[in-house]
Amino acid sequence: MNMVRGEDDRFGGTGGADAGRGDDRGRRPLDIGTDERRMHVRAYNHWVSLLHGRAYPSIEDLDPANIADFGSNSVLLDFSRGIEDPTIQYLGRALREECGVESGITQISQVPSRSLLSRLTDHYLQIIANRAPIGFEAEFVSQRGHNTMYRGILMPFSSDEDTIDFIYGVINWKEMVDAETQARLNAEIEAARRELPRPQAAHHAWADGPSAGFDEAPATSAPEPAADTPPGADAAIWDHLDHARACAAEMAESDGRSRAALYRTLDRAYRFAEAAAADPAGYAELLADAGVKPQARAPMTPIVKLVFGIGYDKRRVTEFATVLTHARRNGVAAPEFADFLDRAEGGIKGVVAAERAARRPAADTGATLADAAKRLRERAALASLPIAAGDDEFVLLLARANIDGMLDIVATLDGDRAMTERAVRRAAR
Incomplete structure (x- = not known):
């Protein structure tokens, strides 16, 4: 990697969410909106694209200074000299300017305690413990006295394919306006919405998915979030995969809605499995690109790895693959999978137990x-x-x-x- 701290020309341009920030703030003062959620999905998908069959991406494959999409909103931490006070190897320009830190900052211990950067670096030990990407969101009063809503994701990297000695973080944020301004804006927004004609059914790209559940607009006048609208039956196999990955990223970030988000992600993974069965050549290409090997005895395991990530917890990968296999064994059509899972006695655990029971050899019914x-x-x-x-x-x-x-x-x-x-x-x- 070729990275230099503190020189503006070495840092990428402003992330996608920064463009038009004032407009977003005027329209939706209380929401971390679509661009912010898309940024974290894109960051997660970028991390997955660098895995190449390894437990963690190689740090040599990461060049945040040249990631124009979200590099400016990112930070790279180096743990190669110990975890007590990691080195800051890279700090994006937008994040540095928002936090008001000097270009010479080199250690986590130098991060201001009430800065947005501290919200990101405070979570780094969770990566060491979980050994997988983590997402988080919250709000706090910044050092400038502004109530700020933020969303962050941290992703592990390795120099030897085994040890987590680098962590790459991406964060985005919005500052909330004062109560009086907010009330006035809400009234203006509501009046504008009432004047709009009822929209026709919308078709969304998968990247809109991470904003599912956060749009407070009335159901009669807001399009359905893409995370709740799977690609159509004629969509390409990679569209199904991208949508399923977006749901997986949202699931990783949604502590309070984990069950619903998990069920939705498994539903999208099952739809992706059906698309893979209909397009074996495209599926083989996706497996090759990700460095995942097909498994004749466990055909759903590669499906789960492509959706949740190769480094995802092996026990959970096996469990999710078992659920998809049981649905396939019972001839569940993709549009019926969500209902199948909702009706399953004992939920996911019950489905896993039923599939394992179905795999056991039949009891000996021979002679007494x-x-x-x-x-x-x-x-x-x-x-x-x-x-x-x-x-x-x-x-x-x-x-x-x-x-x-x-x-x-x-x-x-x-x-x-x-x-x-x-x-x-x-x-x-």
Whole structure:
């Protein structure tokens, strides 16, 4: 990477959310809107695109100074010399200017305690603990006395594909206006909305998805958020994947709506699986680009990895893949998956248990113990040995093959009735 701290020409241009910030603020004073949510989805997707089959992207593949989309709103922390006081390897211009920090800032300990940058760096230990990207949102009173709403995402990077020794963070924000101005703006917005004609059904790109659930406009006059509007049946396979990833990113950020967000993400993953089945060539290309191998015995596992990320918790990957597999086993159509999951007894855990039960071998429905014993009594003896037997009719013998091709009896396994009964049933087949 080629990064220099403190020189403006080394930092990328203002992030996409910064353009027209004043207009956004005038229209929607209380909302971290679509651009801000899109930025974090794009940052997450950029992180996923750098994985290439590894647990974490290589730090050598990251060049924040040349990410015009969100590089200006980002910070790169270096833990290679320890986690107590990480080095700030890169600080975007927009973030530096908003926080009012000098270009010479080099350590986390130098970050002002009530700055927006501190909201981002305060979460870095969670990455070390979780070993996966984390998202967060909140509001606070900044050092300039402004009530500020912010949204951030932190993503791990590695220099050796195993150790998390770099963390890349992206953050965006909006300052709230005072109560009087807010009330006046709300009244103006509501009056303008009432004058608008009822909109026709809208078709949204997947990147609008992260704003789902945050638009306070009345349902009769606001388009449905894209996270709640999956791509159509004729959409390309990568559109389905992008939409599912957007939902996964929102799920990672939504602590209070985790169950609903998870179910929605699994629904989109199932739709993506159906699109993959209809376009095997496109699916193979996506797998190759992400460095994910297809799995004949677990075909839904690559689907889950593409949606949630290769570095996602393995236990959860297996669990989610099991849910999708059970739906496929039961012939659930993609539009019916959400209802299938909502009606499932025990939720996801119940579906996983049902699928595992379906995979178990069928119970032995062969002969009863009495029938098996009768057949063995009618068989000719292979050999007769002068070994003292107990009171049981059938006795298990443990033999060792010798070099002459003969069997040497080395022990009698008596006293274990269950083992003997299983051996009798097996021998009678």
